[in-house]
Amino acid sequence: MKKMAFLCRLALLPLIGIIACQPQGPHYSPRVATQHADEVLPEIDFSDQIIYLVMIDRFANGDTSNDRGNTPASHCLYQPGINGSEALKTYQGGDLRGVIDRLDDLHDLGVTTIWLTPVFDNSDQDYRGWWPYHGYHPVDHYRVDEHFGDLADLKELIDKAHSREMRVLLDMVLNQVSYDHPWVADPVNWNEKGYKHWFHPHSFTDESTMIIDWDNQRELERKEIARLPDFAQENPQVSRFLLDMSKEWVTLTGCDGFRLDAVRHIPKSFWRRYTHEMHNFAGNGFFLIGEVFSSQMDYLAGYGELGFDALFDFSLHFALGSTVANSGSPQKLRDAMAEADRAFTGLPCLLAPFIDNHDVERLISYCQEPIRPRIESALILLFAQPGIPSLYYGTELLLAGGTAQDSVQGDFLNRRNMPWQLQGDESRDLRPLIKKLCNWRRNSPALRKGERTDLLIDQSVYAFLRRDEKETFIIAVNTSDQQVERTLELADAPADGIVRDCLDEQYLSLQGKKLALQIPPYSCRMVNYARTEL
Numbered sequence: 001m002k003k004m005a006f007l008c009r010l011a012l013l014p015l016i017g018i019i020a021c022q023p024q025g026p027h028y029s030p031r032v033a034t035q036h037a038d039e040v041l042p043e044i045d046f047s048d049q050i051i052y053l054v055m056i057d058r059f060a061n062g063d064t065s066n067d068r069g070n071t072p073a074s075h076c077l078y079q080p081g082i083n084g085s086e087a088l089k090t091y092q093g094g095d096l097r098g099v100i101d102r103l104d105d106l107h108d109l110g111v112t113t114i115w116l117t118p119v120f121d122n123s124d125q126d127y128r129g130w131w132p133y134h135g136y137h138p139v140d141h142y143r144v145d146e147h148f149g150d151l152a153d154l155k156e157l158i159d160k161a162h163s164r165e166m167r168v169l170l171d172m173v174l175n176q177v178s179y180d181h182p183w184v185a186d187p188v189n190w191n192e193k194g195y196k197h198w199f200h201p202h203s204f205t206d207e208s209t210m211i212i213d214w215d216n217q218r219e220l221e222r223k224e225i226a227r228l229p230d231f232a233q234e235n236p237q238v239s240r241f242l243l244d245m246s247k248e249w250v251t252l253t254g255c256d257g258f259r260l261d262a263v264r265h266i267p268k269s270f271w272r273r274y275t276h277e278m279h280n281f282a283g284n285g286f287f288l289i290g291e292v293f294s295s296q297m298d299y300l301a302g303y304g305e306l307g308f309d310a311l312f313d314f315s316l317h318f319a320l321g322s323t324v325a326n327s328g329s330p331q332k333l334r335d336a337m338a339e340a341d342r343a344f345t346g347l348p349c350l351l352a353p354f355i356d357n358h359d360v361e362r363l364i365s366y367c368q369e370p371i372r373p374r375i376e377s378a379l380i381l382l383f384a385q386p387g388i389p390s391l392y393y394g395t396e397l398l399l400a401g402g403t404a405q406d407s408v409q410g411d412f413l414n415r416r417n418m419p420w421q422l423q424g425d426e427s428r429d430l431r432p433l434i435k436k437l438c439n440w441r442r443n444s445p446a447l448r449k450g451e452r453t454d455l456l457i458d459q460s461v462y463a464f465l466r467r468d469e470k471e472t473f474i475i476a477v478n479t480s481d482q483q484v485e486r487t488l489e490l491a492d493a494p495a496d497g498i499v500r501d502c503l504d505e506q507y508l509s510l511q512g513k514k515l516a517l518q519i520p521p522y523s524c525r526m527v528n529y530a531r532t533e534l
Contacts, residue, residue: 025197028237030244037250041285046309046350047448049167049287050438051390052111054099055358056119056148057133059393059418062097069147071124074131078417085402088412089126091133096144096153100160102420107164109431110438111391113287114161115169115259117358119154121145123178127226134358134415135171136261137178137228141245151252158253167256169287170249174242174274175262176228184229198238200230220265233270243277250282257287260308264292268306275307289352289388293359297343304347310388313340313353317360320378325367327479327522330462334454337385337464341452351387355379355395362392362401362414370522372398376433377477377524380503383437384466384475384526386449396431397422433503440502444528446471455488461519463488473528474499478519488515492531499529 061067068075069091078087099116106114118135121143135145144150158168177184183195190196200222203209209230211223224230233239249255258278263271275288289310292303295318300311319336322328344351355378356362367374375398382389393399394416402413422428441447446468455463460480466473472492478484490513493499498507499515503526508515519525 023194023197024235024237025194026237028241028244030240032244032247032251034251035281037247037282039254040283041256043284046287046388047386048442049113049388050111050441051113051115051169051289051352051388052106052109053115053117053357053390053392055094055117055134055393055415056096056099057092057094057117057135058415059094060098060102060420061093061095062099062101063095063149064093066095066147066149067091067093069124069145074124074126074147085413088416089129090131091147092417094417095147096149096157100153100157103157103160103164103166107166108435109396110435110442111166112442113167113169113256115289115390116171118171118173118261119144119148120173122147123180125180127179130412132178134411136173136176138173139178139181141173142248155253158255162254167287169257169259169289170253170255171261172246172249172258173261174231174233174246175265176225176230179227179229181229198232198235198241200224200232202229203227217264221267225262225265230265233266239270239273243274246274246278247281250286256285257289257309260288260290262293263290263303263308263311264294268303271303271306271308279307291359297339301343301347304344304349308349310350310352312357312390313351313385313387314360315340316353316382316385317356317363320355320381321361321363321366323479324374324377324381324477324522324524325363327368327481329459330477330479331457333381333477334457334462334464337452340385351385352390353382353385353387354390354392355382356401356414357390357392358411358415360414362395362399364395364398365401365414372427372430373520373522376430377522379430379433379437380475380524380526381477383441384447384473386452386466389441391434394418396429396434397425398428398430436503440526444471444473446528447473456486460484461486463517467492467531470531471528472531473502473526474515474517475524475526476517476519477524478521481521483518483520485516485518488517489513490515490529493529494532497529499527502526502528 074091076087076090120138121140122132122145123137123139144154161168183189201209209224211219213219231238287309290308291312292300294300295315315336319333323330323333340351397419399419447466450466450468453465461478463476493513495513497510500507
């Protein structure tokens with residue numbers, strides 16, 4: 001038996017040698033030598049946060065001198081009715097100075113955390129007619145893109161956000177680089193220096209190395225998105241570079257966390273190490289939120305124990321689209337919320353629900369008329385979810401979107417310039433509603449993390465509770481074109497007491513422990529009361 005075991009070990013030696021001798025490309029020497037950041041952030045309750053996504057190039061132009069960057073052709077300002085939406089495939093002039101100038105607007109809105117799209121220096125060439133205004137085609141992970149400003153601007157933005165008690169997340173691109181990154185485009189770097197070993201197979205001539213089967217996990221992790229060279233995170237030199245680069249942004253800027261792009265395209269083993277090391281370096285209060293682009297809750301939950309503080313909830317986005325935006329059965333909404341509860345209860349990770357973001361169609365783009373009450377309903381439902389609600393710039397001003405059928409991807413039509421001129425337009429300005437929702441969210445633990453209980457579900461109405469030991473909220477949405485009235489049984493309410501409408505601040509009387517609630521067409525009501533002992 002011992003002889004057999006010895007022979008088995010002997011047979012494995014050549015394989016072990018092959019694995020150990022696999023080329024790793026250039027050796028990476030870390031630039032951040034310290035074990036911990038200068039400021040280690042203490043653990044906090046992230047459910048207190050409200051995220052606001054800023055696409056830097058589309059938000060506000062604070063410095064017109066950087067609009068064209070290094071390439072004049074990269075900038076063509078969109079002028080509706082003049083030059084067509086193709087201009088939205090170029091840079092529009094938004095920059096870090098513009099975000100600084102609008103910090104008071106964001107603070108006044110009530111959001112607590114600003115998520116910036118990537119600040120990395122991006123390619124100075126277009127890719128099939130699209131310029132990397134979005135920030136996801138990096139050519140230098142250590143520089144701020146010249147269209148957005150410089151490191152001093154970014155540091156000033158973060159410092160001034162902190163002075164307003166707001167947090168700032170940087171968007172980390174750890175999956176890919178631009179097709180013209182010098183490690184890839186320069187034959188000396190690629191072949192002689194061996195950077196080709198830092199990437200999965202890359203074709204310079206065709207799409208043979210792209211993902212084809214989006215249900216194949218190995219393809220997701222080993223092949224390319226849109227022909228962008230795909231990092232091989234299993235290579236220890238690559239993982240060392242990505243971790244060290246991330247730590248350097250913390251030391252240089254004092255940012256409060258990262259939004260982590262393309263999580264499902266990177267092996268889980270890397271994420272376990274990454275989240276552990278980043279929390280150890282920057283503190284447990286350093287916020288790591290991941291983008292796992294999937295509406296399958298069990299698949300999403302599979303990433304819930306890897307050390308992320310939160311993951312985005314794509315399921316709610318799609319459920320709101322089919323129900324609130326298009327008068328579908330509210331059962332779909334109820335099912336999505338129930339699945340989220342089931343899959344994430346007990347996980348050390350929060351969900352971050354959203355109406356829309358830069359990677360999906362804006363709800364408004366396929367929302368049936370009347371649009372405003374439907375978007376208002378979606379917002380109320382968003383703020384009634386557990387976890388961390390996330391807003392997309394422009395939703396507060398009913399910024400127009402575009403469907404995927406409008407172009408090859410449709411992304412640029414969902415990334416229009418922020419319409420600041422609509423502030424104060426009563427037909428478009430949803431800021432008063434969002435301010436109220438942010439205020440309720442910040443001041444009501446029951447709304448942030450109370451238990452959820454269904455009250456009623458039928459063909460047009462879904463009503464549920466969010467409650468803790470002190471307070472109960474009733475949220476009821478009507479997806480039909482008729483005003484409806486529903487009588488709701490409230491076991492923990494004060495008999496013959498009153499409840500308060502959270503939005504119009506009117507009071508409603510209970511009959512015993514029953515509430516007759518009228519809900520206008522396509523609308524959502526939110527009322528609350530102090531609980532009594534049962």
